[in-house]
Amino acid sequence: MSELKMAKDINDGTFKSTFTKVYFLPFIFFCFVSVVLAHFNIGSSDLTSAQYLISALVQGEAAILAIIISVTIFAVSTSQTYSPRIVDIFLDKDRVPHFWSLLTIYIFALIYGTFVLKFLKAENAYDPSNLQTSVWIACFLGLIAIMSLIKYIPNILTTLKPSNIMETLSNEIEINDVFDQSIEHCLTRSIEYDYPLPKNSVVRPILDIISSSIVNNNNEIASNGIDAIEKKVRQIIKYQQLEAEQSSELLQMFREKYFNIGHFCIERNNFEVLAQVVKSMVFLEATLFEVQQKTEIVKQLVAKFENLAITSIEKDNEFMLIQILESITTLGTMIYPFDNNDDVSINVIDSIKSIRTYAANANKYVLDTKAIVTLGIFGCNLLRIKYKAHIAEKLRVTLEYFGTHAFRTRNGMAGFHSVERMLIIMQLLSDMQKDVSDYNDSLDKIIKIAIDNRFYPQVVEISKIIPNYPAATVKLKAELREDGRSYLINDVIHF
Incomplete structure (x- = not known):
């Protein structure tokens, strides 16, 4: 049985229902049993032994009550380090009904035992049957209290976790x-x-x-x-x-x-808790969108994520940025089938663009590249779900901007990954038998800018993975000869 289930089993219900079921009804039953036992003179006690027995019960119950209060105060104090409001929770008898029920039964047992002990001093105060009934009731009260204590201590420690x-x-x-x-x-x-x-x-x-x-x-x-x-x-x-x-x-x-x-x-x-925060925000947003179908609601969350992403870039934290980017794209992917105007998808693409631009301007080249890779994955996921020409065009324009901007700002790694992601999307579109001529033009533009900015090693690597671009190849060979790098020409294949 789990700890939480243990706590729930005994704390289900209000104070009134808990006290009635766990203490009052058993007490009534034992009162009836006491009358029967006294009537048939079973287990009778003389005055002296009854006095010793009740006195021992009262002292034991008082000591146990002190233990209960001590254990409870310890548990509350420990939990209070997490929130000062836990005391308020504990003072609500309906939230912790077992403690208040147990406290009530112990106080009643002490008061009852004390009065019985007082009246036992007068030999003629009770007739024998009444004396025996009172002694039996006191004993059964002590039994109820002690048996409840066995379950109470582990339960209160569990409940107050x-x-x-x-x-x-x-x-x-x-x-x-x-x-x-x-x-x-x-x-x-x-x-x-x-x-x-x-x-x-x-x-x-x-x-x-x-x-x-x-x-x-x-x-x-x-x-x-x-x-x-x-x-x-x-x-x-x-x-x-x-x-x-x-x-x-x-x-x-x-x-x-x-x-x-x-x-x-x-x-x-x-970052572990941050990942849970971001995930929960995504699911909350998706739930409301499912109910209301309002894209404006989701856009607000994307803006919040963008803010968190910028903070992660400032902290130079790759793991955190990946978590946020994945959450943004997850949200966009979940809503894409229901977003008739594609407002959310375009908003997510623009947000990733802003995040990538901020990383590039801050010279965080690794984080810059992560944003580019994320956009490529997101774009492929959208197009696999449902092809939309304007989404494909938006992806092309954005990746072209990433590639040209990266090579112009001396970030060859980001430029290479922009081309790589563009090629993956091109392959996906080709498999769908869609026109990719615009993508070809964008690739040619990126490669020429890379050559103009003398990113020869990156262009050589690009030449190994993309199809036919003879114009760019000729220009690259000419640039290599002029720059005294003719040894690289053999690495350049006709794209």
């Missing part, structure tokens, strides 16, 4: 945890960009735990929290039949929250 708290709270997320309709909150939202959550929102402690987990490098906890919120919000969007404006605002709010977490991950160099 940050991962289980997040799972529990995420299942409780409702629309009121996101939108507060009070006038004060609406005024705050109108002037605050970050979409403040309602004061008692269960989302707040989840975000606290995620942030603390990132700081402490507890990536699994942080990732689980991000994933839990994403799944619950997707359910709300899909199944609660929200108005279009509410759904959009809900997504916008969590986009901002995730975007802030993403930037925090970048600052902490935590």
Whole structure:
């Protein structure tokens, strides 16, 4: 049985239902049993032994109650390092019903035992049957309390683990945890960009735990929290039949929250959690697009990803940039079949172009190349799903720009990869029996610029992988002779 299931098994229901099922009904049953045992004089005790027994029970219960409180305070204090709001969660008796039920039964057992002990001092206070009934009830109360303790200690430690708290709270997320309709909150939202959550929102402690987990490098906890919120919000969007404006605002709010977490991950160099943030943002966006079919919503996320990508370039982090580029293209690919105007696809291509240009201008040549390769893969995926002439043309123009710009700015590696990706798309279009003459012209233009800028080794490599370009070959041979590099001519085949 998993830890989370252990916690759920005992914490299902409110305080009232838990106390009734686990403690009150067994207590009523044992009261009946006590009356029967006393009536038939089974296990009877004299006054002295009854006093010793009840006294021992009261002292033991008091000691155990102290242990319960100590263990609970320790568990809460440990969990509170993740979020100060965990105390508020714990004080809610319906969220941790077993603790409050156990506390109630122990206090009742102590009070009952103390009163029984007091009245036992007066020999004539009870007739024998009443005395025996009271002793049996006190014993059974102690038994219930001790048996409950055996299950309580591991359960409370499990329940208050940050991962289980997040799972529990995420299942409780409702629309009121996101939108507060009070006038004060609406005024705050109108002037605050970050979409403040309602004061008692269960989302707040989840975000606290995620942030603390990132700081402490507890990536699994942080990732689980991000994933839990994403799944619950997707359910709300899909199944609660929200108005279009509410759904959009809900997504916008969590986009901002995730975007802030993403930037925090970048600052902490935590790329594992960043990958989960980006993935969750993609799935949230795709879910809302499925419901509303509004491309403007997706464009906003692409702009956010572009911002994160630029930050990753500034940090010179290849892994992070790859994660973001893959997420942008995944989003574009998922929506492509439903995007009748291809607004999202064109927006993604333009975004990759902006990211690549920023990397090139920052002289981050490896990251520059990654953006070019990503565009090539994205373009092939789109054309395989469904050929659209204007998408093929957009890809051609963009890759031509990448290639010519790369060779002009002395980035031979990026220029070579631009040609390589263009060739792959050309091959795909040829297999579809589409016209590739424009692509041929673009290739010729890129190669001539490469030759003009004396990128001879790259042109030699290009010549080995592309088909017939005699004009460029002649020009290249002439350039090599003039430059005293005639030894390279033998490496140049007729393209």
